[in-house]
């Protein structure tokens with residue numbers, strides 16, 4: 338019970354990784370605050386956690402909106418009394434498009450959600466985390482440090498998240514609030530299902546359309562990550578076991594990053 342009685346807020350909390358993290362943290366005694374855009378999905382996660390006897394609060398919140406995130410943090414504190422952890426898992430993908438072709442509107446939207454949304458969520462939660470000497474995990478990507486064809490907006494946004502993580506880790510270090518980035522490789526979530534549906538042949542090295550297995554050849558460990566494996570790493574980074582780790586990135590990518 339690593340998080341007994343602690344409160345952890347997860348943006349993107351009803352998405353593939355976010356929901357899995359909520360379940361894992363709740364299973365370790367945390368009271369979880371599930372933040373996401375859609376009321377039905379948020380309710381589904383919270384109801385099923387409650388049915389298993391866990392304490393969970395659902396908040397419909399948009400990370401790109403300061404008032405919305407401030408309200409989410411306020412709701413968390415009103416319900417549970419404090420905030421001890423934040424995971425910023427909210428993010429959007431890029432439909433494959435070359436940098437010459439991508440619409441500026443889409444470029445801006447990806448930076449807005451992935452970078453500015455992460456910034457806003459952290460800024461909203463920071464005062465409460467300073468008070469509790471809490472911890473933050475951002476969700477970057479293996480693509481933060483390696484280019485991917487037709488993914489300029491997404492990869493740039495994830496590189497920015499990685500650097501933002503270091504900046505904020507430095508500024509929060511006097512308060513002993515730790516901030517680290519999780520860098521997943523391809524992980525079996527709805528985001529990847531959608532990527533394969535919409536632009537499998539553009540995205541994949543081997544054109545096995547419509548199958549997650551198509552990602553396998555580029556991954557040294559020979560398979561996709563499970564959301565549970567990302568959740569386990571996020572749990573470690575949030576926990577006291579990582580008490581001297583801040584401003585760093587943990588790759589959970591089956592070895593992809595070692596290939597450069």
Ligand SMILES: NC(=O)c1ccc[n+]([C@@H]2O[C@H](COP(=O)([O-])OP(=O)(O)OC[C@H]3O[C@@H](n4cnc5c(N)ncnc54)[C@H](O)[C@@H]3O)[C@@H](O)[C@H]2O)c1
Nearest residue numbers: 349351352353354399400427428478521523524526527528
């Ligand atoms: N799945 C992968 O292979 C992979 C790899 C590397 C990094 N990531 C990153 O991991 C994170 C989680 O991805 P996932 O695979 O679970 O995707 P997902 O699409 O299943 O979940 C993302 C969630 O974020 C929510 N969201 C989007 N914009 C939001 C906003 N403005 N405010 C609040 N919530 C918002 C969505 O509604 C969704 O529930 C993302 O940041 C993604 O970029 C995913």
